[in-house]
Amino acid sequence: MLIRMPTNESPPIPSKPPRRAARGAAAAARIVPSAGGGAPSRGRAARGSARDKLIAAAHQTVRRKGYAATTVDEICAVAGVTKGAFFHHFASKDALAVAAAEGWTERARPMFELPPHTKLGDPLDRLLGHIDFRLAMLDGPVEDFTCFVGTMVQEAYATNDAIRAACEASITAYCEALTPDIEAAIARHGISHGVGAMSLARHVQAVLQGAFIMAKTTNDAAIARDSVTHLKRYILMLFSRG
Amino acid sequence: MLIRMPTNESPPIPSKPPRRAARGAAAAARIVPSAGGGAPSRGRAARGSARDKLIAAAHQTVRRKGYAATTVDEICAVAGVTKGAFFHHFASKDALAVAAAEGWTERARPMFELPPHTKLGDPLDRLLGHIDFRLAMLDGPVEDFTCFVGTMVQEAYATNDAIRAACEASITAYCEALTPDIEAAIARHGISHGVGAMSLARHVQAVLQGAFIMAKTTNDAAIARDSVTHLKRYILMLFSRG
């Protein structure tokens, strides 16, 4: 399996100008030559790109080390910008965390739009295709397939409500993106025990998050794939396809 | 439901003299009057109790704030001991983390011994009873039912292999404690799709860990109970009791 979500690259769908008031045409200039191009004024990165690079650096670093252990200096170093740029775009480290959680939602969106399985006619096939897609993602280094908001909420749920709420919003958005297909699948095929669509969507998310933790204990994705396989079997049984 | 695991108390089964070489009869004097008794020389805590109190304080504080955000000073304050005592018993903060992960395994042991459901004759009933028990634990403040090692491994898996391995050992111990009943249940009742005992045990653990994260996103246990209910239904279906 070679399917993989973008990880270290910039967010794939930057449609929404990252929640700033007056941004204007700044988003149009989002090219990010990533220190290689020649035309734009010497080796200098494109002006206005620092914010996105900082968010991407936060995703990368926090998934590896956790939020508290990640320093502002390190995020800046990974992003290739200075501290001045950091505090120009974000009022604090916590403010970056909130923005990065919102950015994570954008980054996950293509999962529900791009892959071939989203074009299938049967909503149950689309749901199962999504599970297979998530299964295929569970490969390579752990820090490349785990969840940024899932990691961060563990450290923030009791100490920083703004971050917690941002993580909740991102996870809720995932579940809500999954719900329509589940609802349609229930309508077409019926489901055992009166299981609800949103409830099942949240269970999918829970199993994924749990699988990530199991993978972290061994630094290996195999144990996570096993759990998601159980999840797929459960869904098949619920829809009497087991 | 009122069943609850011990949380802020000292480890329930201190049988093993906390992995020290020559301890002798010191363990016998483990009384821990918890700052209330009158006999032992004024309000002073019992000698030799600092280590256990520090581990309990680590469990409590790390589950709430995460490992990196928890300071040594705070652990000492919660434990009611000084920094000198801390570094007398542990070479470093990381060394405490490893010891606390081992202590967590001891603390979880009664789950497989004490409750009434462990006395049931049918191993499948014991397994389902354990799930019900875990379900009943999902109540009250999130930091009181979540998993210490699951929380800590998220921050340590890529940066501290000693801590990671200690967390892995604790989770593996849980799965291995669950496996005999699952194996016996398979032998007596059969199971669908050739599901393996250890694989199912790990899935149980994964769902629990995922449920904890979901609970953290909302600071509420309800969403976690829902996922564990899905897990129970899956097990029932696997054993053709759905």
Next chain:
DNA sequence: ATCAACATACCGACTAGTTGGTATGGTGTC
């Protein structure tokens, strides 16, 4: 039993280094 000799448990002020955040100055673009 007694007491020296030793071991363990604990105390709390101190330090070297790190961290999030600030102050201020430069630079390109409209």
Next chain:
DNA sequence: GACACCATACCAACTAGTCGGTATGTTGAT
């Protein structure tokens, strides 16, 4: 030239870990 964008130097607060010292046992020879 005004403003957004970014760089550099810096700081006050905090953190893990140290260290000299004290208190409370334990042991074994007498």
